[in-house]
Amino acid sequence: MNKTITIDGKIVPFTDGQTIMDAALGAQVYIPHLCHNPEFKPHGSCKLCVVSVNGRNMTSCTMPAAEDMVVANNTPELNDDRKVLVQMLFVEGNHICPACEASGNCQLQAAAYYLNMLSPHFTHFYPPREVDASHPDVFLDLNRCILCELCVRASREVDGKNVFGISGRGIHAHLVVNAASGRLGDTNLVVTDRAAHVCPTGAILIKRQGYRIPIGQRTFDRKKISEVQMESTEEGKPDHE
Amino acid sequence: MNEKRKIRVATCSLAGCFGCHMSLLDIDEKLFDLLEMIEFDRTPFTDIKHCGACDIGIVEGGVSNAENAHVLKEFRDNCKILVAIGACAINGNVPALRNNIDLWDCFQEVYLYEGGLEGNQIPNDPELPLPFDKVYPVYEVVKVDYFLPGCPPSADTIWKFLTDLIEGREPKLSYEMLRYD
Secondary structure (H helix, E strand, O other), X not given: OOEEEEEOOEEEEEOOOOEHHHHHHHOOOOXXXXXXXXXXXXXXXXXXXXXXXXXXXXXXXXXEOOOOOEEEOOOHHHHHHHHHHHHHHHHHOOOOHHHOOOOOOOHHHHHHHHOOOOXXXXXXXXXXXXXXXXXXXXXXXXXXXXXXXXXHHHHHHHHOOOOEEEEOOHHHOEEEEOOOOOOHHHOOOOOOOHHHOOOOOOOEEEOOOOOOOOOOOOHHHHOOHHHHHHHHXXXXXXXXX | OOOXXXXXXXXXXXXXXXHHHHHHHOOOOHHHHHHHHEEEOOOOXXXXXXXXXXXXXXXXXXXXXXXXXXXXXXHHHHEXXXXXXHHXXXXXXXXXXXXXXXXXHHHHXXXXXXXXXXXXXXXXXXXXXXXXXXXXXXXXXXXXXXXXXXXXXXXXXXXXXXXXXXXXXOOOOOHHHOOOO
């Protein structure tokens, strides 16, 4: 355990097989991310965790750490790129935060706050996907889905159910429900499944739970996403195998 | 005689709810301080009908009909700095939830099918501005210089933003002041 990389000048130890993200999380160094969750295999879709490794940009969640890598992470240039990525996610969906139950607990919103996003900048798509409220306890608003596939991974790997998938190409890619009818109510998903709780945005919500937490006490009201995600790493000590 | 020329400010509400204006009024007694520094041109607070030459124009609400677009263009033409304030001006917000419903269906639902209406007809007087197919953020219609997010932005946020702007500083919001909800 004496191999190290440096991230923004800080010496960070790693073990063979760990990614740059694994090493960073272990050393309490925050690299912005949305689709990465240490409980699951890396995905590499959100691109927020791109860092500069020896001068080349790479996704830290998929790039294995190697001895003597020099990583730049918290730089104005990389954070500006990350802000543009978040702006792209905002205009691709209908992120009407004032009317969303996830507001204050949403990682997409919190990442946008962290990156000081003042406007979505680009032309809005206003996608027309329908809400699926067929399940008794869980509902889907696919206009808020950022295609991180955490629900897909959680359902397959933890719940052993394979309830969700991604279908379609390009801008038409969207979350689908693996039932003949395509309706969530016709799957064996139950409200206690990991997949029902892993969504970083307001795309998968539990019914009759909205607006229970007073404003001021929600996850990201007082703490930045950087602080919250570092705390959860420290407590949970997720395995990085 | 040497009194400094006051900063001239215009405000308007397009497809807004006037909540951003109410939040501006929420600076309470600081309104007296504000009026030491600025004077209002066209705004819902004055009786001025058209926007004249201004230093700062503040626009609340998205663009949902032809009159909104005319007012917005007048603000852009006359204001050195144009500010989009609130979620509606920035992304269309809740009014933009109509963007996925056919406009004609909306009109029929409200003016023809709704119960209790007599002599049902869809309003067609030329006095009335025609609605657009969609609700647009203001920056998709004209160039916007600054964005002040929130639904609405808090009074403290508005105060910080306005005093920065009036005193010639680049507006800067702390983490606590940046909210979309």
